[in-house]
Each structure stands twice: as structure tokens, then as C-alpha cells.
Amino acid sequence: MTPGSTAHEITAWLLPTAGLDDAMIAAWRPLLDAGEQARADRFVFDRHRRTFVAAHALLRLRLAEACGVAPAALRFEPGAHGKPTAWIGGTPAPLSFNLSHTEGLVGLAVTPVAGCALGFDVEALDRRVTLDVADRYFRPEEVAWLHGLPAAAQAEGFLRLWTLKEAFIKATGDGLACDLASFWFEPLLPRVHFTPALPERAEAWWFGQRLAGGFVAAVGLRAAGSPVSVHWRELDPTGRAAFR
Numbered sequence: 191m192t193p194g195s196t197a198h199e200i201t202a203w204l205l206p207t208a209g210l211d212d213a214m215i216a217a218w219r220p221l222l223d224a225g226e227q228a229r230a231d232r233f234v235f236d237r238h239r240r241t242f243v244a245a246h247a248l249l250r251l252r253l254a255e256a257c258g259v260a261p262a263a264l265r266f267e268p269g270a271h272g273k274p275t276a277w278i279g280g281t282p283a284p285l286s287f288n289l290s291h292t293e294g295l296v297g298l299a300v301t302p303v304a305g306c307a308l309g310f311d312v313e314a315l316d317r318r319v320t321l322d323v324a325d326r327y328f329r330p331e332e333v334a335w336l337h338g339l340p341a342a343a344q345a346e347g348f349l350r351l352w353t354l355k356e357a358f359i360k361a362t363g364d365g366l367a368c369d370l371a372s373f374w375f376e377p378l379l380p381r382v383h384f385t386p387a388l389p390e391r392a393e394a395w396w397f398g399q400r401l402a403g404g405f406v407a408a409v410g411l412r413a414a415g416s417p418v419s420v421h422w423r424e425l426d427p428t429g430r431a432a433f434r
């Protein structure tokens with residue numbers, strides 16, 4: 191199967207982290223390889239370390255299950271701007287994924303085809319927000335939409351846009367090397383538009399968004415016009431279901 195040749199199925203896992211106990215984190219930590227454990231050790235705040243361990247344990251468990259291998263058989267290689275891909279020995283794992291974490295939630299999107307441009311982003315809806323970032327970096331169409339919202343709806347509107355824009359720059363893997371004003375969203379559809387500065391076709395892209403449980407998530411895929419469906423899987427907040 192090649193990207194764009196058939197319907198795409200994405201599974202999006204959402205793991206709340208506020209209820210994870212020390213035993214769960216301790217059980218997950220050995221799933222991480224030496225490099226991941228060293229990264230975990232570098233966090234200053236314990237809550238950031240716990241989120242990182244939960245994210246990378248969830249990543250290894252879900253990808254290993256999908257590939258039918260042990261979690262330790264997976265190796266992650268960063269691309270030019272840091273986007274990781276999964277490998278089993280010298281072969282790309284037969285899937286594409288993207289990970290996201292924020293205060294209180296870990297998110298992981300997976301589709302069972304290697305080499306897809308898949309991006310995922312999660313943010314907490316109670317995150318402190320001002321429109322300054324949008325005013326400075328977003329497209330005028332997005333800025334006008336945001337400022338046209340009632341004041342009470344602007345923070346949610348901003349986070350809708352933010353997660354969609356992150357899902358795009360994470361799907362391509364360019365991250366913040368991509369000019370945030372070279373594309374824009376109609377967030378409620380959601381639909382992307384590109385300026386001539388970006389050699390992309392809007393028709394090739396599919397985006398989905400979900401607001402639930404105090405979080406907003408956005409997923410994006412260069413699906414080349416093929417149908418896309420997303421299965422949202424909210425894991426129980428103790429994290430025990432993620433272990434199965």
C-alpha cells in the first residue's frame with residue numbers, strides 16, 4: 191500500500207496524565223531505551239518527567255502492538271527538523287505516527303502506512319492565552335476570524351487554530367522552520383489554505399479536530415484526496431489500559 195492509494199485509518203490515543211500514580215510511571219520507565227531515559231532524567235520538574243515517560247511508554251507499547259514486535263525492538267530516528275520515524279532493525283516500521291504532549295495529556299496518532307505526512311497536536315483548553323502570537327505570526331484571515339469572535343470565545347478559537355497549525359507543521363516535519371503565515375485555516379470546518387509561498391495543494395490535505403475533557407486535539411494528514419477516518423481512543427486516566 192502506498193500513501194494516497196486507499197482509505198486512511200488513523201487511531202488517535204489520548205492519555206490523561208493527572209491521575210497517573212508513581213507505580214504506573216515506575217512500571218513504564220524500563221520500556222524506554224537508554225537515550226529516552228537520559229532525556230527523562232534531564233527534566234527539572236517531576237511532572238514534565240512523568241509526562242515524558244508516559245508519552246514514550248505509550249508510543250512504544252502501541253507501535254510494538256501494531257507491528258507485532260517487542261517494545262524494545264523499536265528504534266526512533268529523527269528527521270532533518272527532529273521528526274522521529276520508527277524502525278525495526280534496518281527496516282522502516284510499517285506505520286506512521288506523531289506524538290504530542292501537554293500539561294495533563296499525552297496524544298499519539300498512528301496510521302498503518304509508512305512514510306505518511308501525519309501530524310498531531312494537543313493542548314489544554316485552560317492554557318493561558320493572549321492573541322499577541324496570532325497577531326504577530328498568523329495570517330490576516332486567521333487574525334480577522336479570531337478578533338471577530340466574542341471575547342469569551344477567543345482563547346478556544348486561538349487554541350483551535352494553534353493545534354491545527356501545529357498539526358500541519360508536524361505533519362510535514364518542518365516544525366517552526368515553516369513560516370506560520372504561509373498557510374491558514376478555516377478552523378471550524380477545518381480546512382487549510384496555502385499561500386503561493388508554500389508548494390502544497392489544499393485538496394491533498396485532510397484535518398480533523400476534537401474538543402473533549404478540557405483539551406483540544408488536531409490531526410492532519412497529506413491524504414492526496416483519499417478518504418480518512420479517525421478513531422479517537424480515550425484511555426482510562428489511571429493509564430492501566432494503555433499497558434494492555
Ligand SMILES: CC(C)(COP(=O)(O)OP(=O)(O)OC[C@H]1O[C@@H](n2cnc3c(N)ncnc32)[C@H](O)[C@@H]1OP(=O)(O)O)[C@@H](O)C(=O)NCCC(=O)NCCS
Pocket residue numbers: 242245271272273274288289290291292310311312351352353355356359360361362363364365366370
Ligand atoms: C517540535 C515542534 C514540531 C512541536 O513542538 P511542541 O508543540 O512543543 O510539542 P508536541 O508535544 O506537540 O510534540 C513533540 C513531539 O513531536 C515529535 N517531533 C519532534 N520534532 C518534530 C517535527 N519537526 N515534526 C513533527 N514532530 C516532531 C516528537 O515525537 C516530540 O516528542 P518528544 O519531544 O517527546 O520526543 C515544533 O513545532 C515546536 O517547537 N513548536 C513550539 C510551539 C510553537 O511555537 N508553536 C507554534 C504554534 S502555531
